[in-house]
Amino acid sequence: MTTIAERVRGRREAGPGGFNRKLVTPMILGSILNPINSSMLAVALIPIGKAFGAAPSQTAWLVSALYLATAIGQPVIGRLVDSYGARPLYLTGTAVVGLAGLLGVFAPNLGVLIVSRVLLGFGTSAAYPASMYLLRSESARTGMKSPSGVLAALSLSNQVIAVIGPTLGGLLIGAGGWHLIFGVNVPLSAACLVLGALRLPRRGKPEQGAPPEPVQRLDAWGMGLFAGTLTAFMLFLMNPGLAQWYLLVIAAAAGTGFVRRELRCAEPFIDLRILRGNAPLLATYGRQLLAYTTSYAFLYGFTQWLEEGRSLSASGAGLLLLPMSAAAVTVTALTGRRPEIRGKLMAGAVVQIIACAALLLLDTSSPVWLLALVGAAVGIPQGLNGLANQNALYAQADPARMGSSAGLLRTFMYVGALLASAANAAFYQHGATTGGLHHLSWLLLAVAGLFLVVTAADRSLSRVGHGDDSHADSHADSHADSHQSKDSQGQDSQGQDNR
Incomplete structure (x- = not known):
């Protein structure tokens, strides 16, 4: 085990050969492109539907298109990053984000807007695998573990952007219409391209006489x-x-x-062999799918009802979601350092059921304070469940396949988002009505109840985080070491969960 004193001494000894801090800004800026595009759309679905005369069941494709493209694109681009390096994929992906933003701004109909979301999904899939590749490369170059501070910064920036996205989107729509939530991708893309071109390293040529790197086959x-x-x-x-x-x-x-x-397959696209004989890991993937089905169904379903059923403006709905954002960030900050996860998941499951049941109490005359309270209640499990599932995975997965295991956790998150989009489309076929919200809440109650059952039945959770004080440090070391080996999925990237 590496002690804190040894880590500090190692950093001091590294001197100028330490981690290249110039990489941090483009890494963080690129990694927030997906969560900002995911969350801002929540308050834009109703204005977009009105602009194109489309029902919520049709605008739901704006959500599904992004997550479908991301679920497919993330592991594909992760493999390409390992084969060709971070710089070309990062620059190509962020350039596609800018083009998608322009296409969205000038989209003449809903179909073109959906195409822009597909491009956004593929474009935003490049930055995070590229960031993890750079961390691994810097670790190999310096002989040091990947700095935990950089990983924490990536995680925190993604989470903060995800929770403030609806409020930011509402303010942008209030200032200049829904087109602005697509237009914001243009300056973000430009900043990524400039910083990426200036700071991301080119892939060096192999030394003379050194054996060539093995070429990874794409499945x-x-x-x-x-x-x-x-x-x-x-x-x-x-x-x-x-x-x-x-x-x-x-x-x-x-x-x-x-x-x-x-x-x-010898080099599979997604290594399913990590699931063999690992029931606790399977349970964690199941919880991840259930948690994000509930989270995203609420985010998009509740927000659309606020605007259409409760007749709030997009900016008003965004501001009303601030308590949810504040609750999620506060809970994460208060509980994130505690290694025990069973209590977090059980608390998150119970509060999740209460919040879903509270949706049945809402109607068009519900006071604003009650709407804000419901949002705050939903923010509590959002701050508990995702991080707890991530910590559970670190304890349950084979360290030699940590990249594949963590990447598959993110795939289950995207599948949950896709299921949530389908649920919203089914219950809002005739508009985001109070009746549709109540029907959606019954489904979410069933999903939240199943989450509670899966959590309570998983006795392995009681052993996670209850070791000696060195548990967290030793596990962090094994996780950092795992980033230095190329896993079969090619991402090595998804250790930080973000929306």
Whole structure:
């Protein structure tokens, strides 16, 4: 185990050869592109729907398109980053974000706007894997562990942006209309491109006589089957019915082929072998999916109801979500350093059920203080569950496959977001009405109840965080070491959970 004194002495000894702090700004700026585009849209769905004469069931594709593209693009681009280095993928991805922003600003119809969201999903998928690649490279260059402060800064910046996004989006819409939430990507992209070009290192040439680096093969079949499974399944969920039965058949066939392919492939797209014989890890993935289904369904469903059912403006709805943001950040700050996670998850599960039940009490005459209170209640499990699941994964996953395990955790988060989008589309087919909100709340109660059952049944959680005082440090060391090896998924990147 590395003591704190040894770590401090190591940093001092590194001197000018320490971590290149010039990389921090482009890394953080690039990593916030996805959460800011995810969260700002929550208050823009109703204004966009009014502008194009589209129902919430149609504008829900703006949410699904981003997460579908990200769920597919993140691991694909992660593999490309490992093969070609961080700089070209970072610059290409952030350039695509700027183009997507321009396309969104001048979109003549909803279809083009959805295309811009697909481009945003792929473009924002590059920065975070690139950041983790740079951390790993700096660790190898300096002979030091990746600095925990940089990882913490990435995590905190993503979380803060995610929770203040609805308020920021509301203010932008109030100032100049919904186009601004797409236009903001242009200066962000420009800043990433300038900082990336100036500060990100070029990939060095191998030394003379040194053996060439092994070329990683891209699992094209695995990527295609994964994309086909998610796309067919989402197409069915967005418009369920007997007439679309063939989509379920396609999803099942593609999913079966994907699993068979990944279990047999030497270099799989997503390493499913990490799940073999690891029931606690499977439970953590299940909790992640359930937690983010509830979180995103509330974020988009409640916000749309505030604007259409409760007749608030976009800026008013954004401001009303501030208590949710404040509660999430405060709870994370107060509990984040505590290693025990079972208590956090149980508390988050119970409060989540209470918050979902409270939605049944709301109607068009509900006072503002009650709406703010419900939002604050939802913020508490948001501050507890995601971080606790991440800590559980660090304790449960094989350290040699930490990158693959953490990347799969993020995939389950995206699938939860896709399910949430489908739920909103189903219950808001005729508008974001109070009746639709109540039907959505019954579904969320069922999901939250299942989250509680899965948490209570997982007895392995009681052993996480109850070791000696060295547990957290030794585990952090093993996690940092795992970033130095290339895992089969190629991301090595998703240790920090963000929306």
